[in-house]
Amino acid sequence: MSTDHLDGNAAAGALREIFTTDLTAATGTCASCGNVATVAQAVLYTNAPGLVGRCPGCEAVLFRLVRGPGRAWLDLRGVTCLEFALPDPS
Amino acid sequence: MATVSRGFFGRRRSGDPDLPPGQYLVTDFPVLSAGPTPRLRTEDWEFTITTETGEKHAWDWAALMALPAQTPTVDLHCVTKWSKLGTSWRGVSLDTLFEDVESAAEYALVHSYGGYTTNLPLQDLLDGQAWIAYEFEGEPLEPEHGGPARLLVPHLYLWKSAKWVRGIQLLHDDEPGFWExxxxHNYGDPWREQRYWGD
Structure with missing residues (x-):
């Protein structure tokens, strides 16, 4: 078995740290136009089968969040990178 | 998310054979939208069918109006659980639009003005099951409901009936759309309650 990678469980600590923070405060870059804004500044459509966040600059879709019974799906392909403010590890 | 109170509207008509599982009746016509409503002038409107070989068939508004129209009365079932029964439409059957289209493709990806997409098997668009609809209850279709023209595929959940339809792309391989x-769910049959992946 290859030893040059780990399975996703090794990311659990890092992901849990990110997703317990307030995602709306994170700063994202629009994959379509490069506009930089916080998630809170997205143009959000809620009268839909899910939440649709669009770029305040170009209206491209940044993210889609679908909530089903016992499950949720988050598609972030419209964001090239999210920046989070985090305290340094102690 | 829909803000309609299920407590008021949510009672299933006892034994109603027209209401799929998990659905409740509405009498209004809720507007759901994943983005800004395109404001399209009919003189700028175009609809295309593009085959898997790249052959393109196009209709402008006048060409669509020149085709024989049908007036289907159908039930609508939204995946957010409301159903609206007995809605009347006017539009052109996809059978008419596909008359001169030669294709061996099995799948369709529907594109809308504004960027929305949805996918379905090509056979679900044929045999009297789907229309390009431009009138609702005797009036021109309003932009909020997909006007000037939308796809109408009432045997599947309503997200498949793409508003502001601009074209159908035929594909050998299935390509999931905006919500899929x-x-x-990739198919979205309301009678089998295919709402989410794995249903």
């Missing part, structure tokens, strides 16, 4: 890539 984000948790919603």
């Amino acid at each position: 890539t984000a948790g919603y």
Whole structure:
């Protein structure tokens, strides 16, 4: 078995740290136009089968969040990178 | 998310054979939209069918109006659980639009003005099951409901009936659309309650 990678469980600590923070405060870059804004500044459509966040600059879709019974799906392909403010590890 | 109170509207008509499982009746016509409403002038409107070989068939508004129209009365079932029964439409059957289209493709990806997409098997668009609809209850279709023209595929959940339709792309391989890539069922049969992945 290859030893040059780990399975996703090794990311659990890092992901849990990110997703317990307030995602709306994170700063994202629009994959379509490069506009930089916080998630809170997205143009959000809620009268839909899910939440649709669009770029305040170009209206491209940044993210889609679908909530089903016992499950949720988050598609972030419209964001090239999210920046989070985090305290340094102690 | 829909803000309609299920407590008021949510009672299933006892034994109603027209109401799929998990659905409740509405008498209004809720507007759901994943983005800004395109304001399209009919003189700028175009609809295309593009085959898997790249052959393109196009209709402008006048060409669509020149085709024989049908007036289907159908039930609508939204995946957010409301159903609206007995809605009347006017539009052109996809059978008419596909008359001169030669294709061996099995799948269709529907594109809308504004960027929305949805996918379905080509056979679900044929045999009297789907229309390009431009009138609702005797009036021109309003932009909020997909006007000037929308796809109408009432045997599937309503997200498949793409508003502001601009074209159908025929494909050998299925390509999931806007909601189908984000948790919603690839096919979406309301009678089998195919709402989410794995249903």
